[in-house]
Amino acid sequence: MLCKINHTILKRCVLVLMMLSCAILLVGIRVNGYILDEDGKGIEGAYIRLGSRATRSLRDGSYKIEARGDSLQVSRLGYAKKSVKAKAGRLDVVLKSQPIVLPTVRVSQSYEPYFRAADMLSVPIDPDRHYYSTMDMLGEASGTLSQDTPLKGEHQNVELLGNLPRHTLVLLDGVPLNADGESFDFSLLDPQNIQSIQIIKNNASVYGGAAAIGGVVMITSKQPSKEADEYKTSLELGSFGYADLRLSLKGGWDWFFYRLALGMFNADNDFSFKPRPWWNQEKDGVRDNNAKQQNSFSLGLGASFKNLLLTLQSELEYYHRQLPGTINFLEVYRNAYLQGHDNRNRLNIESNWNWLNIRGQLWANRSKSLYDNTTAPMAVYKSKYEQQLDKAGVQLSLDKSQGLLRFNTTAAYTYSEYDNHNHIRPKDSIYVTENQGSISLKGGVDKELGDWNIASYLAGRRDFTEKDDLSSGRVELEIKHFGLLQTSFGGTWGTSFAFPSYFDLHWKGDSQAIGNPNLRSETSQGGQVWLDLSGLSYHLRVGAHINTVKDMIQWRQVQMFGNAWKPFNIGKVQLRNLELEGSWDAREWLNLKADALITDARDISNLPFKEAPKLMYTPRLKYGLKASVSHWNQNIWAKYIYRGEQFITPDNIAAPIEGYDLLDLGWETSFKVWKTTLNLHLKLQNVLNKRYEVYPYIPQPGRAVYFGAQIVF
The missing domain is CATH 2.60.40.1120 (Carboxypeptidase-like, regulatory domain)
Known part of the structure; x- marks a missing residue:
């Protein structure tokens, strides 16, 4: 319980x-x-x-x-x-008959697979709302949580159902972005390039491999397609020295189409904070040395030939980020920075032969960065290193539908190369290469019985690596009833795994942290049940989840290593969640939403669940309320969130960090001037100017204002 x-x-x-x-x-x-x-x-x-x-x-x-x-x-x-x-x-x-005339057409959109995960949910992205970041979009889904600083350019990751951020697998057009054991930084994705987001919660490694212990976030980028030519340009300005400029265009001809997007932003991100009472400091402190810059480029090309579709997509981001330390060690990390670039490339080939869908994909990604903390006034933790992660892969997937039967098989191969060069101690540099293969199978039935639909699937996957061969599986059942009150209820049970990161295994770059080459992969098993009701103009959903993780990796400070931090497989962890979600179209112009997540996550390595200590930085209670008013060409929204207290030590002895609540307000409008559309948007963030912390000695910003305009030709 x-x-x-x-x-x-x-x-x-x-x-x-x-x-x-x-x-x-x-x-x-x-x-x-x-x-x-x-x-x-x-x-x-x-x-x-x-x-x-x-x-x-x-x-x-x-x-x-x-x-x-x-x-x-x-x-x-x-x-x-x-x-x-x-x-x-x-x-x-x-109805009067109207004969269908079929002109000659070519495919210009990606085919939908014959079936998907029974519990897959689409993030409700509001077409009338402007999203300032990818995390803004993910925040629309229940069961998601980000505890990072909510400023442009700051590292942003997401937790699903209280699981660690690195236990959320991120797929971009089917390509895994963080299967190597690290959490994914969503700030590197431009929200204007995102078409849709789907989420699969609870153990889902069968759909992408490592890191899916908490679930999978599946992002579909805007594809090049044969649509009307369109040109967009936008400018945003805001608090803390924020400025953002973007340009995008798309178009094409009979069989060839393209999409291009450019963007650049700068943010100082310096903000004031309340000093600790025992510091005897009358004035507010300033968290400075926190500037962020990023330039982005995105290109998509597509071509269609009868039932064959080819698409090539590439994204490139260059960034420079100043990285201040905690406010009790500001001079130790003053002038520290991280700079680098991320490049992602995908070539997709798709063909549909009525009874068989074939999808092939080639991809190559590179992430390269330089960290420098050699000019701080207090050179206590002097460090400078350059790291590069190259990944390339190929994937082939077949979908077949025959009557009520559904079948899918996918085979993939990935090559990884990780190079970490230590500029201060070259002998501590790291170079690792890895080959990995996988094969997955999924089959099941999807049967309509009058007003009822029953779908049941069984999926399995085997991953082959040079160190471990790991298996994962999933059983899914969903029963739907269509009618005045549409009902869906079902459940899943599955297993997943996560690899230790290269950093966890091999790091030896400074006196603060030491890697552990003896780490084992984390494994998990768990399930969920849900009830979904949709009637008239409302929607209600209740879900219960349980997940048990073995050999969970956590960094612990150990005196025997010279007061350094070192990662260990601490044992067994169990997470239990109750998820509530509801929405109501009270009027044609008024929509109300509410969601809540109650999480109980504990380290059960040595004690029974009720007596075991709670996991650090996992709030027990999270809930949110949102109201949106849309009338004519105006959209006004308000969003309130609450995050409960969370413990900061493994034994729960130290006092927990207090919970906090935030209120955001927004306004958007759109109107046409001749053949041009003008979109305006305004956002007030942390309206109540709450001063709070998510992690000790890392303050969060107060009230902020953002305004932007977009012109569409």
Whole structure:
């Protein structure tokens, strides 16, 4: 069971959800009837929409729907669309036949796979909202958490369900970005290049390999495609010396298309903080030496030939980041910086032969950086090293659908080369190469039974490395019921693994930290169950998760190594989560959302769960509330979040860091001037100017204001 939680907050959340559900059920009109052709025969599968709700007609053409709205809109391939005035009770609609004329076309969009993970959720990216970072987008999903400094250019990673950031596998167009044991820095991705984000929670190594203990974040970039030519330019200005300039364009011809994006930003990121009471310092301190600069370039090329699609995509980011230390050691790290570049390249080949979908991919990534802390006033931890990680791979995937059967197999090979050159002590430099292969299989059934749909899948994967051969698996079940109240319930159970990073294994670059070449890979197993309800204009989801991680790697300070930090496989950890999520379209112009995550994560290596110490830096309670008002061409939103207290020592003896809450406000508008569209956006961050810390002696910024404009030609 979960540990004792804040019952008052839970009772209020449940009460609010119940009140919302009851209120919603009392609103709207109920319409039922038949969708018929000109001969009076029922039409199956017609799409029916009333207000914000939609449904489809059954085999005999019957339908029923309940929602608020003035008109009932009906459409079906092969028939002319029709809109009729909505009224309560029986309403039959007759559609006129409209023959389909098929011109010669070429494929210009990536094919969808025949089936996907049963629990895959799409992040609800609002097309009317401007996103300042990729973490802004991920923040729309429940169960996600980022505890990094919320300023442009700062390192940003994400936790899923209380798991460590390095236990979240990130896939960009199917390519793993952090399977080598490190957390991924989302600040390197331009949100304007992202088309969609899907999340698979709980053990999911079968979908990408190492690091998926907490789940997978699957990012799909904007693909080059044959659409209308478009040119965009934007400028953003904000607090702490922030300025951002971007340009993008896309277009193409009959069979060839392209997309190009350029961007650059600068941010000083210097902000004030409250000194500790015992410092006897009257004025606020300043966290300076914190500037960030980044230039980005993205290019996408595509070509289509009948049922063959080719795409080539490349992204390049150059960055320079000043890295101040904790506020109790500012002079130890003053003038420290990190600079480098990241380059990602992918060539995709796709073909669909009706019964078989074939996808091939070649990719090559490079990450190179230089860290320098040799000019600090207090040269206590002098360090200078340059590291480069090159990865290249090939992947082939086959999807087959036959009746109710679904099948997928994927084979991949990856070559890695890691070079860490120590400029101060060259003998401590590191050079490692690694070959890795994998093969995965997934099969199952997807069966429709009237208003019901049952999907069950079994997946397995085997990864081959020079050190370990690791297996992972997953069982999935989802049952859906379509109707006035759409219901989905199901569950998964799986196993996953994570490799120790090159840093964990081999680091010996300074007196603060020593690597451990004897580290073992982390393994895990766990599952989840969920219930999803969608009715009228509301959506509710409840999920329960459990995950047990063995041989978990943590850095510990040990006196026998000269008071240095060293990574160890500490033993066994268990995480239990209760996830709540709800949304309500209260009006056509008003949307309300709420989510909560209750996490109990403990080190159960030596004690039973109830007596075991809680994991460090894992808040027990997280919840958020959001309201969005859209009217005409205006969109105003407010977002409130709360993060609970968290412990800072393995034994939980030291006092935990207090929880904190934040309020953000935003406004967007859009209007056309001749053939040009002008978009304006404003964001007020940390409106209440809260002073808080996530980690000891690392303060977070106060109130900030950002404003931007975008012109679309």
